[in-house]
Amino acid sequence: MQAQRRLELRRKLGARAFSCTPSPPSSSSPPLEARYDRLLKNSCDDASALKQIHSSLTTRGLLTRDPHLSAQIIVKYSKFGHPHHARSLFDGITARCERPNSFLWNTMVRAYANNGHCADALELYALMRRGGVLPDNYTFPFVLKACASDSDPLARGWEVVHGETIKTGFDPDMYVEAALVDAYAKRGRIGCARKVFDGMTQRDLVCWTTMITAYEQAEQPQESLVLLCRMQREESLLPDPVAIVSVASSVGQMGDVKSAKSVHAYAIQNGILGDVCVANSVVAMYTKCGNVEYARMAFVRMEERDKISWNSMLSGYVQNGQANEALLLFEQMQDSGCKPNPVTALIMVSACAFLGSCHLGKKIHDYIHENKMKVDITLQNALMDMYAKCGNLETASKMFHEIPLKERDVSSWNVLISAYGMHGRGEEALNLYLQMQEKGVAPNHITFTSILSACSHAGLINEGRKCFADMSKHSVMPEAKHYTCMVDMLGRAGLLGEAFNLIKSMPASPNDGVWGALLLACRVHGNSELGEIAANNLFQIEPEHPGYYVLLSNIYAASRRWQEVGKLRENMKTRGLSKPAAFSVIEYGQEAIGFYTADQLNPYRGEVYRHMERLVVEMKTRGYFPDRSCVLHDVEDEDKDHILNYHSEKLAVAFGILKTDSESTITVSKNLRICNDCHSTFKFLSDIYQRQIVVRDANRFHHFQAGSCSCKDYW
DNA sequence: TTAGGGTTAG
Numbered sequence: 001m002q003a004q005r006r007l008e009l010r011r012k013l014g015a016r017a018f019s020c021t022p023s024p025p026s027s028s029s030p031p032l033e034a035r036y037d038r039l040l041k042n043s044c045d046d047a048s049a050l051k052q053i054h055s056s057l058t059t060r061g062l063l064t065r066d067p068h069l070s071a072q073i074i075v076k077y078s079k080f081g082h083p084h085h086a087r088s089l090f091d092g093i094t095a096r097c098e099r100p101n102s103f104l105w106n107t108m109v110r111a112y113a114n115n116g117h118c119a120d121a122l123e124l125y126a127l128m129r130r131g132g133v134l135p136d137n138y139t140f141p142f143v144l145k146a147c148a149s150d151s152d153p154l155a156r157g158w159e160v161v162h163g164e165t166i167k168t169g170f171d172p173d174m175y176v177e178a179a180l181v182d183a184y185a186k187r188g189r190i191g192c193a194r195k196v197f198d199g200m201t202q203r204d205l206v207c208w209t210t211m212i213t214a215y216e217q218a219e220q221p222q223e224s225l226v227l228l229c230r231m232q233r234e235e236s237l238l239p240d241p242v243a244i245v246s247v248a249s250s251v252g253q254m255g256d257v258k259s260a261k262s263v264h265a266y267a268i269q270n271g272i273l274g275d276v277c278v279a280n281s282v283v284a285m286y287t288k289c290g291n292v293e294y295a296r297m298a299f300v301r302m303e304e305r306d307k308i309s310w311n312s313m314l315s316g317y318v319q320n321g322q323a324n325e326a327l328l329l330f331e332q333m334q335d336s337g338c339k340p341n342p343v344t345a346l347i348m349v350s351a352c353a354f355l356g357s358c359h360l361g362k363k364i365h366d367y368i369h370e371n372k373m374k375v376d377i378t379l380q381n382a383l384m385d386m387y388a389k390c391g392n393l394e395t396a397s398k399m400f401h402e403i404p405l406k407e408r409d410v411s412s413w414n415v416l417i418s419a420y421g422m423h424g425r426g427e428e429a430l431n432l433y434l435q436m437q438e439k440g441v442a443p444n445h446i447t448f449t450s451i452l453s454a455c456s457h458a459g460l461i462n463e464g465r466k467c468f469a470d471m472s473k474h475s476v477m478p479e480a481k482h483y484t485c486m487v488d489m490l491g492r493a494g495l496l497g498e499a500f501n502l503i504k505s506m507p508a509s510p511n512d513g514v515w516g517a518l519l520l521a522c523r524v525h526g527n528s529e530l531g532e533i534a535a536n537n538l539f540q541i542e543p544e545h546p547g548y549y550v551l552l553s554n555i556y557a558a559s560r561r562w563q564e565v566g567k568l569r570e571n572m573k574t575r576g577l578s579k580p581a582a583f584s585v586i587e588y589g590q591e592a593i594g595f596y597t598a599d600q601l602n603p604y605r606g607e608v609y610r611h612m613e614r615l616v617v618e619m620k621t622r623g624y625f626p627d628r629s630c631v632l633h634d635v636e637d638e639d640k641d642h643i644l645n646y647h648s649e650k651l652a653v654a655f656g657i658l659k660t661d662s663e664s665t666i667t668v669s670k671n672l673r674i675c676n677d678c679h680s681t682f683k684f685l686s687d688i689y690q691r692q693i694v695v696r697d698a699n700r701f702h703h704f705q706a707g708s709c710s711c712k713d714y715w
Numbered sequence: 716t717t718a719g720g721g722t723t724a725g
Contacts (some may be wrong), residue, residue, distance in 0.1 A: 075716085075717075141718045144719085178720075180719095181719085204719095206719055209719095209721085210719070210720045213720055240720095243721085245720095245722055249722075277722050307723080310723090311723045312724095313723095316723095343723060343725095346724050347723085350724090
């Protein structure tokens, strides 16, 4: 039916548009052309071989005689990623031939579309239309592919092209429809994509996969999996490797380990796990579900690994907080002969940022230089972020100012604003926020998270309120994370009522972050009434999160309500929840030395414990008095003092004073927030020993120097 | 002598 319709259309439009159809090579083709034809088909595996054949054909004048050979070369140039060489040849043909046929136009549009030259593809399509050549069922998929990936966010070319598929009668073609579904989905019009999909009279596996992938890309994994089930039930179609890759990504978004195991089992049973893309997607799927161990097993058992396999596993470790494992795997990657690429570098830089290890970060930075890796703006931003998170704000700032203004993107500004914020330098963060606007860079939702957080850390309440109001001016809708920053800012400042009212004014239901910020503020200001409201909301949203039970328990402990403390601890025990162990790390030469609270396994424990006791004696002569409110157990004062002395961050700092060069800065990272007593201790120690002490806790940086802290005791 | 769907990072 479709074929007949097409023939009718062609008859109507006349044969002129198709008048330059080259004859296909046949047994009657001259032997030289036939030889080149075979050469192109069988012995042309790379661009240099192709260039040689191209030049030889030009010298012999064969290209002007046989358009078929020209078309083959265009196809090959396209395949090897050289659409501009293809274009020169194409222009030569158009110069000689009054009306090149649609096949040649299609081939050239395809060369651009398949190599990411969307604007060129669309321009050529327009030229083709102006030349009176009618697009056909082959043209549209190429043109739509170019429309789908157009970098101009305002481009709406696909709508015009959709109209043309209807005008020319090719709209019911399954290939054209699949390309339309894909184009609509890639331009974020999932509803239109679904409409085209639903209107199709015939669908094969590719059509279903296109729609399944569309939902996966639109972060609607549930819809994607529903469609997969329908495809299997209604059409008895089985997902192939490409479909499984999409499905694995959807399952990863859902974070459901049970479904992940089913996908993995399907891949094994159907013999497609040998496909490296499928195996990679299984690794990524498990890491997104938080099951690093299954991911590791899938990775170890892979028959073949490419860069993506290594990067997926590395990133999986970092995302799941196992940055040390990532560092070990990075060594293995190099030993295996797989050369890290800039994506690997990006992952490793974020691993170092996570660990807060400047020494390791510097090592990766040197590695990037030594291996002459391409440092694009994304990697540059990640490096700045890493230096800032490792305590080296000056290097981060220097790097930022070395990037030429026109090369800085919004993320560059965001990274530095966030960096100043976490180091407690709110005024500088605000200056940057204003500067970026003066330079014509529009703040985005991440900018607002960073600047609101910076205001919060520095106690800049009015400025924070103003920035929050600025959001609507920049057409950025406040999300839960922005409300979290505001609640944190108001709560820290003791404006608990205003914080609570803000939560009540939220258009969407408050999430765990928002209630968590209020609960924390209630802990700081000892408001158990509001604290209970926040905690009860949190217990409903995340009943298995130990941190919230601990926070409420701390609120009760601070007001000596030991009975409630006991009840909460019992509740946690019944649910099998435990508070994460406090852990601090200090860099010592090439090593990173870790300390747990009251660490019994650390090889340095004997000398460090003794040194800590000496330090406390010294501090007491200068006026230090233990802050026993930081001990949340109902025990005697003497025991409380003892517990305080062995907090992980104190042990790490004591180690630093004992072992490191007296001129050097002591840098410690802690997984939880620093306690009041440790904070006060480090102020004393920085003064007595004239040492700079930098502590990164779960929330921010504290720079201790000459008896005071950069946070001005506001944290 | 041409066609539509894919994994990592941000």
